[in-house]
Amino acid sequence: MQQRPVTLRHPVLWLVPGLIWCLWLIYASLIPVPGGADLPPDKLLHITAYAVLVYLIGCALRPGCFPLLLVVAVALGMVLEYLQGLTVYRSFEWADGWANMLGAAVGILLLLSPAGRLYQRIESWRYE
Numbered sequence: 001m002q003q004r005p006v007t008l009r010h011p012v013l014w015l016v017p018g019l020i021w022c023l024w025l026i027y028a029s030l031i032p033v034p035g036g037a038d039l040p041p042d043k044l045l046h047i048t049a050y051a052v053l054v055y056l057i058g059c060a061l062r063p064g065c066f067p068l069l070l071v072v073a074v075a076l077g078m079v080l081e082y083l084q085g086l087t088v089y090r091s092f093e094w095a096d097g098w099a100n101m102l103g104a105a106v107g108i109l110l111l112l113s114p115a116g117r118l119y120q121r122i123e124s125w126r127y128e
Helices: 011-030 042-058 063-085 094-112 114-126
Strands: none
Touching (some): 011 063, 042 063, 042 094, 042 114
16 A cells, blocks of 8 residues: 655644544543433444544644554553543443544555545645
8 A cells, every 4th residue: 555645844733623523532531421411322432432532633734644643542542441441430341442442444445545635635625
């Protein structure tokens, strides 16, 4: 598979959406879940949250960084699961950890597709 060059004018700025998502993910993972909340299926939330995390951050990185991004996202998911187990209002679940890993892998697959050049396309529209 051919590696895409990253030619972003402001790569650090493009990390901001992913970092904001990461902070939201940490916050949402550690707060109590309101009783009776009308949420989608739990595992689907995990998969989507980690796919979006990896995708948003990965769009600003070079493809050579993707393996490290995957490891960091999986580690974050497992650490947050562990921390949930330390609270009285959340619990550790291996299945959630696996869903986080699957979501991170989905994010990597998105990055390897043409969708992975989102930020480059936005910049090309802006600077044409």
